[in-house]
Amino acid sequence: MTDAPTITQAPVLALTWRGQNLFQLTILAPPGDWGDPGRLAKLRAWGQPPAGQPLLDRPFSVHRYRPGARELDFLIRVVGPGTQALAQLRPGQTLQITGPLGQGLRRLQPDFPQTPLYLVAGGVGLAPQANLLDQLQAPAHLFYGERRGQALIDHDYLAGLAPNFTAISEDGLGYGQKGQVTEPLLAALNQERRAIFACGPPGLLTALAPVARTYKVPYWASVEAFLACGLGVCLSCSRALTDGSRIRLCQDGPVVDGLTLDWGKP
Ligand SMILES: Cc1cc2nc3c(=O)[nH]c(=O)nc-3n(C[C@H](O)[C@H](O)[C@H](O)COP(=O)(O)OP(=O)(O)OC[C@H]3O[C@@H](n4cnc5c(N)ncnc54)[C@H](O)[C@@H]3O)c2cc1C
Ligand code: FES
Structure with a gap:
């Protein structure tokens, strides 16, 4: 293909x-x-x-x-x-x-369908999780959070995407629990360690890097950036890695190794 x-x-x-x-x-x-x-x-x-x-x-x-x-x-x-x-x-x-x-998870984890995962989605960061869930043959649990409970996706549609999920919102309205999406994730990691695949706002993705380090699990993140050309030419999507080098998210991402991205630098 x-x-x-x-x-x-x-x-x-x-x-x-x-x-x-x-x-x-x-x-x-x-x-x-x-x-x-x-x-x-x-x-x-x-x-x-x-x-x-x-x-x-x-x-x-x-x-x-x-x-x-x-x-x-x-x-x-x-x-x-x-x-x-x-x-x-x-x-x-x-x-x-x-x-x-861009590049998805396959480049970083070729046997991803066999990898037990915790999937973490903030808001419309839910979008790419379905493409992953559709292919997974290993155990998976989706943690999906919205700031406002009324913004949660239709419950039955979500249940069709993910056999195992926890929905959560900061105001506790709608069908989800009240809180932040990292809370049930930490509880699950305390029970069983699994790799993390996350997509969502920058604050969430940044917060997950120390979590993955603490629990010593792989962390893959699908990172949003302002994409102008999308073809590797304009550098509007350039981000720093911890070794000082830079990547273009439209070519080398948007899925990156979340333990090598420098979350503190634009
Ligand atoms: C890799 C990636 C994947 C994304 N996946 C989804 C998704 O699956 N579903 C979804 O609803 N949204 C997704 N987004 C966000 C989506 O691109 C923006 O919401 C959309 O561009 C907003 O356009 P607008 O004209 O409606 O709003 P605007 O008023 O133009 O912008 C609203 C917000 O979107 C941002 N935005 C505008 N243009 C771009 C651009 N060219 N590149 C990046 N951000 C932009 C702005 O900075 C602003 O913060 C993704 C963004 C990126 C970078
Ligand atoms: S969007 Fe132009 S180089 Fe990535």
């Missing part, structure tokens, strides 16, 4: 709301290796500026991939003009997709 990213128009197959301002967008998958958990695509559902349109395509992690049906899902939270435009799409329309982009 080709690994080179392409820019193409893809038909929209479905758009399904999965929670407050949160929708699943299903398109016909262009050729490419979309199954590596953490890989992403840039999407565009608007014309060229000027016309009050965003200049850049917007990056999103692959949520689920069904190669047999050639269906590709994204899980998207509406936060601004680009995601609002994507939310207006209807089946039969097309969008522009560039991808697959």
